[in-house]
Amino acid sequence: MALTLVEARIRAAQLSEVSYDVALDLRDPTSSTFGSRTTVRFRSSAPGTFLELAAASDLSVVVNGETVHRSYADGRIHLTELHTGLGPDGVNEVVVEARLPYVSDGDGMHRTVDPADGETYVGAYLGMDVAQKVFACFDQNDLKAPITTSVQAVPAWTVLANGLPVEGEAGGGGHWRFATTPPIPVALLVVVAGPWASQRWEHAGLPFGWHARASLAGELERDFAELRRITVDCYDHFAAMFDEPYAFDSYDQVFVPGLNWGAQEMPGCVTYRDELLPRGAVPGPVRDLRASVIAHEMSHMWFGDLMTMTWWEDTWLQESFADYMGYRVAGDAAGFAGSLVGHEVGRKPSAYDADERRSTHPVAPTPEDVPDVDSAATIFDSISYSKGNSVLRQLATWLGDDIFLRGVNTHLSRHRFANATLADFVDALDEAADRDVRTWVEQWLRSTGFDTLRVDLDGDVPVLHRVGTRPHRVRVTAYDNAWVAVGSELVDVADEPVPLPAYAGRVVVPNSHGETFARIVLDERSWAAVDAGLCRIEDDLVRAVLWTMLVDRVHTRELDAAAFADLVDRHLPGERSATIVTAVLTRTVTRVLPLRTPGAAAPDLVEQLAAACGTGLLHATSPELALTFADGFATGSHDVATLQGWVAANAVGSLPLPPTLRWRAVRRLAELGAWDAEAIEAERVREPGSDAEVGAAAALAARPSEAAKQAAWSAAGDPAVDNRTFEALMAGLWSPEQPDLLAPYVERYLRDAPVWAARGQAFALVVGRARPALALTDDQVARLDEALTAELPTVLRRQWEDWRDDLGRDD
Template sequence: MSLTLDEARARAAMLSEVSYDLALDVRSPDAFRSRVAVRFHTDGGDTFLELYRAESLEVTLDGSAVAPAYDGRRIPLDGLTPGPHEVVVDARLQYVTDGEGLHTFIDPVDGERYVGGYLGLDITQRLFACFDQLDLKAPITLSVTADPAWTVLSNGLPVVADGGRFVFATTPPIPCDLFVVVAGPYHSVRWQHRGLHMGWHARRSLAAELERDAAELRRVTEVCFDHYAQIFSEPFPFDSYDQVFVPELNWGAMECPGCVTFNESLLPRARVTDDDRRRRAMVIAHEMSHMWFADLVSPVWWEDAWLNESFADYMGFEVAETVAGYAGTRVSFEAAFKPGAYLADRRRSTHPVAPAAEDVPDVDTGTTIFDAISYGKGNAVVRQLVTWLGEADFLAGVNAHLSGHRFANATLEDLLSALDAASPRDVREWAEVWLRQSGHDTIRVLRSGDVPVLTRDGVRPHRFTVTAYSSSLEPVGSRLVDLADQPLELPEWAGLAVVPNSHGETFARIELDPFSYETVSRALADLPDPLVRAVLWATVLDRVPPASHLELLARQLPRESSPTLVTAALDRTLNVLVRRVLPSSDIPAALELIASACALEGEPDEQRAVALARGLARTTSDTALLRRWLDADATDQGLALDPELRWAVVHRLAELGGLEAPQIEAERLRDGTATGDLGAVTALAARPTATAKSAAWAAMTEDPDVSVRRFQALASGLWSLSQRELVTPYVAAYVAVAPSLARRGSAFAAAVGRAFPALPLTAEELELVREALHADVPVVLRRHWEDELDDRTV
């Protein structure tokens, strides 16, 4: 029943002037009431509204009660006459616990209830009856009946808050999938900036954390706002700007116009590291840029999701680094995000950054576009576009595009027309190879005698920085170069090691010549520029065989000064090499080697100590060390265990057989939060007993209402690398039951896909997955499985 491209085009062609007047009643904890008046003009004929699993449904058309043949997903509107119409749909709907619809959450700290409309592709219909597609943008008027003591937030500025009735100003035309409503006893920090009402909000039990970070959150918000006000000719499009940390959001954040929702992981408990601050600033900048890219100007269909995400991801990292003051944000992109984009671009599921509309035939397929291609690769491609065009021409084209399509929809062709008019370069030719074709080029370093020569395998023009180093790794020089069909000789750097794309301006794999590789890999951690090290860590780990990978990690990680690069190298090693590549028999030795590389002795840098301690907690087999840490609530060197680190220790100790259920329950009670509840779930599932594994599997598969978060926590404990014999029976069981579990919805399907056995699989086990893919597997799960198969052979 996923909306198809053909259906969306037909409906958009016959409808215009759509608007919604929505009333929600969320007072009952059992279900909520949704009443919406949908007004529109039509040329006449048949169409439909979407509404998911409504109960007690009442429908009136132009004032008369009707009884449409409702099938649980669509309300037919047949035989409409040309002209204006009003359909009123009154229904009782269920809350959800999977983040797709009106999500309900009970805070274990204080028992308070929160609800939130977390919407997106094919989800708005779970909240109210609508024409659930991008190109029928509409103004939305909202009223909410709720507990009078609650805070209620939505896209518009509140105009009434009296006795439990909350009314909001009508929005400008927005895509209905970007509508939002959140309600509960939120703690708020409010102010005005340049005449605009702004606020940050978090659950009452997180008030201390919000107050701790309020000054920083306000500063980043204002700096980003002022920057966008300067570079974009269109003013901020909405009448307020709230930012809300909401419980159990399925993604990092959501760009709802005037009211952005954020995952609560961005408001850490206890310790806030520099990496936490960089990531949060990046997400704030990313989501705010969406007010222009996605909200003011929206795609027509999901093939142009990159027009939202690639631009916002580029803006997020760029603005956090260069405007908000978070040096090292680009380092995190090169080290932690870009490698995943290269991997994604080698899978069978890769796609052009800008695919054709016909390549996204329905919304289910559209959900798979929000991937490392649209984010990581798209970000890198936009950065290359800016480098290639120059920032002035880029912004001139972008501003013409935004002004020409304000509060409307636009396509890639619209953007290319604007950029072409602003630049003397052939933007369409550039777009054809960079945006319309999948895959990536390889930039190679060759030698003509002692002279380095850059060549390109591929079809794309590249502009990037190349840096030269002496044999002692002293930087000799850097310059920006263009590379296309013709080799580029660098005679001024004869006899030197060279690193192309050293500042990450382009998207291409790097193949160093033997001399340059030997020079930089010998003392990678000693290179002075962390951005160059980020590029090289990713490049080297992408190329070396497993034994060399582990040897390099053991040799260089103890000397790597950047906590960001320490974490990225550990994640890459554990999540890719250990989980997918090494045979099971080699895993214990690999974990011991990684643990040795994370030694903390004498580490004076707290940020780096945290990164190493987290790595050690994930890999050590020293139960005595882990028990000492728990008893002292600190490492042997005195580093306090923040909640994330403490639960990592509990998980690993339980996995090693060092904690039983009563001790894990004591840890849960000690923590007392929703995060602690999930940490305990993971630790219980990780215990090395058949009973623990059986209980975890039953909890994952037999409870029809298991939440996304609980399902993920159970899977994290179930698949223990060091318990291969115990978990072997659940590999085939997972393959058998996953397709039926995935039919709950796209968010749960993604969770089922991410629950793929997190350990090396035998050829026979992989064949089970391949055989299952011949049957009816939901689109989202199919994508995850195919990617897992590819990642184990790439």
């Protein structure tokens, strides 16, 4: 039963002085269930309330020493006859013991058997509405509480949690107890257990550690110096930026298998999906992303963990702030300037898309716009992350950085170990600023959509116009005909046009470093210069902004897919940023192909894209750029001989073939009918591991036969399929070059996806993202419309409505 805003407010007003002792029994990871024992103490101003606990068996509930019977229904333990006094006798103690299921979908106590060595790992991957899958709790943010965690585990395992262990050690007796946390939301408890490989050190008087599966010990050692440096640089930067000291007793970071999100900000013990620790050469875009994610999660230690939102309408403020700080601090402190480039060209375009759909919402909705946790699950989206990040960047630019940070520090100190709302944040900013913050918030945060910044020509003089309602402070950069920068300045744009006489006759790029969230439209002279010379621009960030403008023109149909492919063909091979290459390829494959390319034209576009990557590979100026182009080539090339040669040599030229790229080539060979199931199986067992398991699943599903598609579909529909295997199967299944073969599976997807999505919010998101990645026929679109009239899980409905909006923008 989904917790509602009304219920949460009632319970928050009623309860106080909440604390937890959580004891978990993980000694038998081969069982279908684990043991959970929770002792929760609290005061209550009313005699009744409820705890949440999902899917419990063998349940025992003792309230103030008395065993309670028949109190459990719909995932809630109903409590009555509670003490309500103010004195010592007014404290309630509830002890809940139960068996709870292990999961394979990343929502709860996730269990993974590493195919590389057979070792088992378990992890409590929590978050909104998930803590109740691990222990009995009041599952809402504004009942923060100290938590003491103890774990019984396999004796050979290492167990990590939010606090330092006060009892237990690797290879000891298997009993671990951890220091009590400061008050934290129950959603942020973490326990991860298994035979971890660890690298530890001390800094600033605190113990730090990086951990990964034993089979990734070599990769952890390979990257440890960089991971440690990023961690220390970001920590020192935040320590100088924020007035409040780091609030927890340690800082562990763990690469875990099966996590649904990129990472999670658990206090004192951050978890990352272990795809961020890949085998083989680490691609440049992955290094940039990893640095920004490390900074993002560390910023949450203050903005999210120390100070926490009250209800889920303020999801944006925690996530937007962390997203903004992630790119900012990864660049400023750790030296990964490519992180911001990745945001501008990789993630910001998705926010523009989202802001034009029916599902768009204000960056900061009201609490009543988020009436329950199911609806809250739909706003962990590009609006709350990428748009909100961009809006906060504009706010810091508009206010000035010193003023912005002064307000942030006031807010953090005022709500230390407590909860806060947007109104609280605005109060702190308003005290620090001499500009009208409240009006700015109404214009930017309480309304949907975005403005357009347009450059027109008055004779030879560029004139910057705003089409919209919001104030903008943006950088305008001017270039000569050789794309040499001749001027750059911050400009305020509001109701009145802004002439730029100093740049008469020049090429002009507004918002050139992405300071604001707005569509840009160039004058004819500047557009012609971009068309002719995009790849000649020296500044990666400016090129990122302009590539985003180009994909936006495809989105708005001002540029058709063929014309965009021509631009890619001419400019992508000369691109110097692997991050930009990856983003352009991803955008083309996931958006231009299925949404803007007629089905009959898809093979030609795929081949043209592969050819452009082949040219880029010949002229690549760095190994990471070469491997990025090779990945694009392997995605769509029909050159079987070259792909076979790469796999046979395990190399692209002189560069070793990373496992992910090797499997990309194998999948393409299977998709072209050049590799059969026997060859794929031989490749899978050649070097066992997670890469091999998901790679083989995708390759088998990609084969151009009805038997292959049916086998993949059956495997995806297995109720026990894990999240990574499901993603791989569906990614391999949907080939834009196999529309006739896949036509029946579009119908099957619309029929079966609601059943699959019933596993939970996170898996529903995975299912929704696994929609057909190919152009739909009119009949298939009509079937989608019919499916949307039925009852659907909330998260899946949001995904499908977005899909329908993307398909139907020409209506």
